[in-house]
Amino acid sequence: MHAFLISKRNCVWKKLKAMAEVSRKQMFRWMGWFALANALVLAIVGVRYFQGFMPGGTTLSWIYLILVYPAHHILLAVLPLFLLLTPIVLIRPSRPLIMALAVLLFALMIALINLDSLLWQQSRFRLNGLTVQILGASSWIFVGVILVIALIFESLLAAWVWKWVNASKSRNGPWISVLATMAVLGSQFIHAWADAAYYVPVTSVGQQLPVYKGFTAKRQLVRFGLVDPDASRQRQAVRRLSRQLDGKDKGTLNYPLQPLQCSSDQPLNLLLILVDALRWDMVNEATMPFLSHYGETQGQWFRQHFSGGNSSRIGVFSLFYGLPPGYWAGIE
Numbered sequence: 322m323h324a325f326l327i328s329k330r331n332c333v334w335k336k337l338k339a340m341a342e343v344s345r346k347q348m349f350r351w352m353g354w355f356a357l358a359n360a361l362v363l364a365i366v367g368v369r370y371f372q373g374f375m376p377g378g379t380t381l382s383w384i385y386l387i388l389v390y391p392a393h394h395i396l397l398a399v400l401p402l403f404l405l406l407t408p409i410v411l412i413r414p415s416r417p418l419i420m421a422l423a424v425l426l427f428a429l430m431i432a433l434i435n436l437d438s439l440l441w442q443q444s445r446f447r448l449n450g451l452t453v454q455i456l457g458a459s460s461w462i463f464v465g466v467i468l469v470i471a472l473i474f475e476s477l478l479a480a481w482v483w484k485w486v487n488a489s490k491s492r493n494g495p496w497i498s499v500l501a502t503m504a505v506l507g508s509q510f511i512h513a514w515a516d517a518a519y520y521v522p523v524t525s526v527g528q529q530l531p532v533y534k535g536f537t538a539k540r541q542l543v544r545f546g547l548v549d550p551d552a553s554r555q556r557q558a559v560r561r562l563s564r565q566l567d568g569k570d571k572g573t574l575n576y577p578l579q580p581l582q583c584s585s586d587q588p589l590n591l592l593l594i595l596v597d598a599l600r601w602d603m604v605n606e607a608t609m610p611f612l613s614h615y616g617e618t619q620g621q622w623f624r625q626h627f628s629g630g631n632s633s634r635i636g637v638f639s640l641f642y643g644l645p646p647g648y649w650a651g652i653e
Contacts, residue, residue, distance in 0.1 A: 345414045355482045359427045360398040369438040370529045382522035389508035395501045420479050428471035432464045445647035509536040517548040
């Protein structure tokens with residue numbers, strides 16, 4: 322009797338284990354459709370990035386927007402999911418474990434993109450190391466609330482996608498993959514040409530998208546004679562100037578909002594010393610005694626100043642213009 326109970330318990334355990342560990346093909350199919358569903362969710366959340374922004378009004382800029390918007394969000398959903406979970410699926414295709422990790426991943430992405438889109442909408446800042454230090458407790462409470470809601474939503478979505486995928490094996494997954502690949506390649510080719518040709522109506526679109534990096538190939542396009550960068554730069558400058566004179570230019574940058582007003586009875590003798598890759602704590606009596614003494618006696622120390630970025634170009638840009646790095650391309 323004892324042996325029979327042990328045998329029956331082992332049989333039940335094997336059935337439960339078999340239910341948990343499904344085939345790798347099933348899990349990859351579910352991951353693909355789950356990523357596609359979340360690409361749609363992220364695209365809906367990302368609409369906030371385009372509030373107050375319109376493409377340059379050219380046919381090519383609209384074609385680029387139609388291609389890049391779904392393509393970018395598909396990549397944003399597919400790449401993290403498959404990079405994180407593919408090794409786990411290959412080692413042990415446990416459905417509860419994989420679903421839990423996928424739900425957690427997309428819930429975090431939804432919460433962070435909500436916060437990032439609000440920052441971009443209000444001040445043209447992105448979520449990075451600097452803004453993480455600046456944000457207050459209310460911002461992180463907001464992220465926590467969105468995360469809880471997203472966890473519940475993603476859990477329901479994951480279960481629904483699993484039932485939907487296994488209800489029928491005839492889906493249009495291959496065709497969607499082909500269309501998504503064509504959209505990615507087409508948008509990247511248009512961006513590469515626009516970047517080399519200084520075609521701002523296209524390049525300004527990509528600046529609105531989170532964690533977007535458009536493909537660039539100036540040297541290759543110039544080498545094959547597809548782009549003349551000098552002529553393109555001149556044409557773009559003339560085009561923008563003519564639109565401004567006609568009052569038709571409603572581009573991404575309206576700066577300054579008011580005419581600059583500078584008045585002083587005693588004009589300041591301002592000296593800027595820019596040293597690339599210099600750490601702030603190295604300006605002391607031991608390592609840089611002259612500059613340290615000069616700053617203490619004749620200069621002024623700004624000890625709570627934050628740079629606009631961690632590169633020379635963006636740091637100097639924010640120093641002179643007082644703008645966050647999101648405006649760099651418009652100034653350029």
